[in-house]
Amino acid sequence: MATHALFESSSGYAIFEIKLQENVGSMTKAVQNSIDDLAKFGKMVTLLSFSPFKSAAHALENANDISEGILNDYLKSLLELNLSKPAKKSSVKLAVWDPVLASSIKSALSIDCDTSDVSKDIIRGIRQHAPKLLKGLQGDDLMKAQLGLGHSYSRAKLKFNVNRIDNMIIQAIALLDQLDKDVNLFSMRIREWYGYHFPELVKIVPDNYQYAQVAQFLGAKESLTEEKLPDLAALLDDDMTRAQNVLDAAKGSMGSTLAEIDMLNINAFAARVVSIADYRKSLMSYLAEKMNVVAPSLTALLGERIGARLISHAGSLTNLSKYPASTVQILGAEKALFRALKTKGNTPKYGLIYHSTFIGRAGPKFKGRISRFLANKCSIASRIDCYSDKPSPLFGEALRQQVEERLNFFETGAPPSKNADAIRKVLEKMDLNDDEDEDMDAEPALPLIEPSPKKDKKKRKHRGDDDAMDEKKDKKEKKEKKSKE
Template identity: 85%
Template sequence: MVTHILFESASGYAIFEVKLQDALGSSSKALQESIEDLGKFGKMVNLLSFSPFKSAAHALENANDISEGILNETLESLLELNLSKPNKKSKVVLGVWDPPLASAIKAALGFQCDTDETTKDLIRGIRLHAPKLLKGLQADDLTKAQLGLGHSYSRAKLKFNVNRIDNMIIQAISLLDQLDKDVNLFSMRIREWYGYHFPELVKIVPDNYQYAKAAQFIGAKETLNEEKLHDLAAILDDDMTRAQNVLDAAKGSMGSALNEIDMLNIMAFATRVVSIAEYRKSLMAYLSEKMNLVAPSLTALLGERIGARLISHAGSLTNLSKYPASTVQILGAEKALFRALKTKGNTPKYGLIYHSSFIGRAGPKHKGRISRFLANKCSIASRIDCYSGTLISVFS
């Protein structure tokens, strides 16, 4: 039967002596009624000692130790001071809430610890009536201490590691995918809009980025002449032939003339499309740098974009490393998998890793086998990147 109770609060440690132990053996309903009534519960437990924390930092240190099941020096000295060493005559049974902390106390001090439901009911009663049972505390002192310690504890748990910034990768790949959609949509819009003025340019310059830069450079087609030919060729990968074709097409274009305000709006939009496309290139370089820093083995195996998509879909590199190879293989094809299971059809052979060049080069009959083999290697590579002390890409 428990003889003492250890109560950990945001203000400090308290040790209660349990009286009327026979009452603990009564029915749970009677015990609950006694716990809710302060008059009855006050006769069941008696405050033996209360040791407040010295500061907020001291409280945070002890809270971290309790959460990890470590016996802090403050708690150890308090227990040694107030509880006698167990012997045949005086048997001390300490009631503790957390089993890991109870194991640490028993290993260090030799006290027998109890963590059963009766002990937890008593601790719940102490927590309920703590402002009345802990002497020297005001009614709102415990609430303020809990709020301050909660904020400090949460901030301390958010550990920052410069070598594992997979959140930056998740945001970057999400933004990159969105930019791809935006650039394609805006490029289509600038082609339609500028096509009213210079429709022949679309066939000569099919690339979206080059088209937007060419439209921005040309402006009104009437202003294009021989003097601008070299600058236009620089935009078109130094292709003088295509630049001459653009000049010839501008002279005989069937497009309609636009007034000044329309041309200004088209040029402003073309400038915006060019700036977004250039930012996409810089973001791709940033993603490549981060992937080589965080997951070099996975990057060497799959490339930056596919590796980043796997990390983003899993939630983190740690989550990805915990997945079995069979899950990595179909990651990204969950809907197809559940639909196949529901309809009893063929399950998918690959998910996001389908875009890998290894699967692309394989024949149709061998794609499933290659995807299974590649998923095994991805699982190994992600675990090396996540748990290896030195980040190198030679393993893949």
């Protein structure tokens, strides 16, 4: 059982010595019941050493290391000072809450660590009675330190979060998909509702957005006159013919007359549909701007919406960049994949990238091949966007040109360009190599690999023939000697 316990608080590190080892090991339920009682729990542990943090920044640094399971120098020196390096027959065992930190302590200091439930119960009791067990500290001081450290830790996590920019894209594409459904649903509702009054308008104005605008502009069909035709034509893309058709249909419409209160509700609903459609357009422009900043290569290759859906489905651009091309290819088709694996059927060839124009332009025989090639280029583009200091859409345009060449290869058989050549051309356009040579004598971004000399197959064959002839001669000579003997 554990002989010592490590307690990490917001004020510093504390090492406690655990007494009554045999009772702790044999009477687990009794220990759990006595944890809440300070009088009983005070007999189980005694404070061996307490090392406070020097400042708030020092506390935040140690909190980050503890959360990642890293043994820093401050904690290492404390453990070395209070717990001597155990010998082979030593019985020193440290109770630690985090198993990752326990493995780090064991590998660095060779101190046996215990992360069992009994040890965690002891640490839980120490945390509960910390203001009484830690001498020189008051309850309010510990609470204030916890509050300040918690705010600093959360602020630092948000500040240094690699995926913080991706969150805006994920929320924007989710809202955009929801708005598409809502606009379609509301457009069908306004068509059905206003169709009771003016049913002929549906055939003249088939577009949902224009229909809602015209319904809001017209109101009661009886109010439409020739004076309003220029304004109506402005809503219909400056088409006077369609505006005149609307006027003629309004004069001879078979729709029923609605009450004033009904028309007010229809106009209010039409205005709401128009406002939602306008907001959807602004959100689309915001998403395009955000994608061009965060993932320009992926945007140039696939477009804003498909690239944003891939990032949203993966969780972040970092996660997407870590996926292999085979995972990117079927991203979004997980149900079909597991169904195929369960029924031992054909696995899906594509997921979210099916909406790309490349797959639609490919022939039925080449859809699987072009999807695999496109997923490969998506993986390259996401890694360039994620790990480059200054992402550029030039890489995505080069990768897009490679996909175009691959489609042309399927149709005509013209050989496409190699990936290394395409990337090197982009680097030459950006003048990266020249800038780096001026700043420092650094290696080029893509090292020039000299092709290895081709081996002459004919010489191989000749050498092999000579060896075979020599072996045959040796065998003949041996046979002749044996026959003479």
